[in-house]
Amino acid sequence: MDRIKQIAYIPLFHGLSQEYLQDLSTIAIEQVVKRGEGIFSEGDEGKGFYVVISGRVKIFKLSLEGKEQILHIFGQGEPFGEVPVFAGTPFPANAEALEKTRLFYFPREAFVDLIRKTPSLALNMLAVLSHRLHQFTALVEDLSLKEVPGRLAAYLFYLSYKQKGNDDLALEITKVQLASLLGTIPETLSRILSKMTKEGIISADTHGRIRIVDRETLGKLAQGEIRLSQSNF
Amino acid sequence: MDRIKQIAYIPLFHGLSQEYLQDLSTIAIEQVVKRGEGIFSEGDEGKGFYVVISGRVKIFKLSLEGKEQILHIFGQGEPFGEVPVFAGTPFPANAEALEKTRLFYFPREAFVDLIRKTPSLALNMLAVLSHRLHQFTALVEDLSLKEVPGRLAAYLFYLSYKQKGNDDLALEITKVQLASLLGTIPETLSRILSKMTKEGIISADTHGRIRIVDRETLGKLAQGEIRLSQSNF
């Protein structure tokens, strides 16, 4: 495939001249990782960052007891691992492929040079990091101020939004991973899904498909206006 | 006081030429807020960002029930509220002065223009945002993977580091605020402090002063290697 076209497709690089896209394609290093394979680990020195060309990657933290908290799941066109490039610190988390994934790796020096020459690239990168900060504030809010049913409801809204506002959702990830993304464990997630089904808020079909039945109640749950547990009627 | 000197003091602007510092001092708008006064609210449109000249500001989220989660506390020389400038979205959280605070406000347009002309400013800002992302990963890790005693222990280490590695710490904030920063409530924090004192890990003096007595045990707590509760001896 045409490397330059693949690079031009990456939102981070929108607005760059053909010449700079050419430069990028020169410095980019292609890498393919298998499902379950690690890309980097927390504490590793970061000498460059990555962009997902195809496949999916999870960024996560681990506790000593082995509990995992997923921070992000990145797919096609999304960059990750930029923090060490600009902060000069090691990777603050781990990265692992959720499926067979193709990546471009951009070494730090060449990339920073390009940023120096290209204000629009700098602004694009600032926009990416700002957006990521925004996502983190939402994650912290979820973890600290919402209960698990609220986080799940918020996630379902996010999924629905991402999937053209549809009521019929494809989970895209396993429930084990979803639990880790929501800061809980599979058992708890399972119980809450069945409770939401019993209360007629969703209908959990088979094979990671979920249908939103009562969007209004789901919204109130996501906002923390109501709770699940006992009587909700 | 000399505005240019105050602006030159801000780490974000290190490395800028005198000319650009002059430009910045032209576009900066000074603002003074009283203790407890709000600076912006979540959802507000952001047309610029702020830098603390003196005083302190908390950035926080609120739940419907009124529980607060502090995301950051910023002091002298630190910028905040940049996300809307680069992402074009509303403020994702609230900002309020913890004490009488002097700020510089930098309107978006003029600042973005300056970034376009000044690669080192762009890189400085990228470093600031990257550092902030790093802090958020730590916060998420704390909230999701550690118990409150571990978060407190990690915070005490951070404080000790910030205060020249001293064992004798000044809290700088009230315990109500510390609880909100750690994602818990004052009652819980109070109980844990007294438990840590009983176990000889710290000695909680009066007036927001804490002395680290057993640094090693505190470290194991922060890493989640041990727990407080029952027998720890």
Place this chain on the structure above:
DNA sequence: CGTCGACTTGAGTTAACTCAAATCATGTGG
């Protein structure tokens, strides 16, 4: 067809929360 991971359900435990109340600290108006 057997293994492994995903998923579910039951039973018991617990860290942290809510609610209530008392004490202490600070500061202001008179």
Place this chain on the structure above:
DNA sequence: CCACATGATTTGAGTTAACTCAAGTCGACG
């Protein structure tokens, strides 16, 4: 300088959301 008001802090008692541990069922793949 004193009395009260307000907020910070602590302690007790009870509740609970979510966790751990255990045991299965289900489904996909080699």
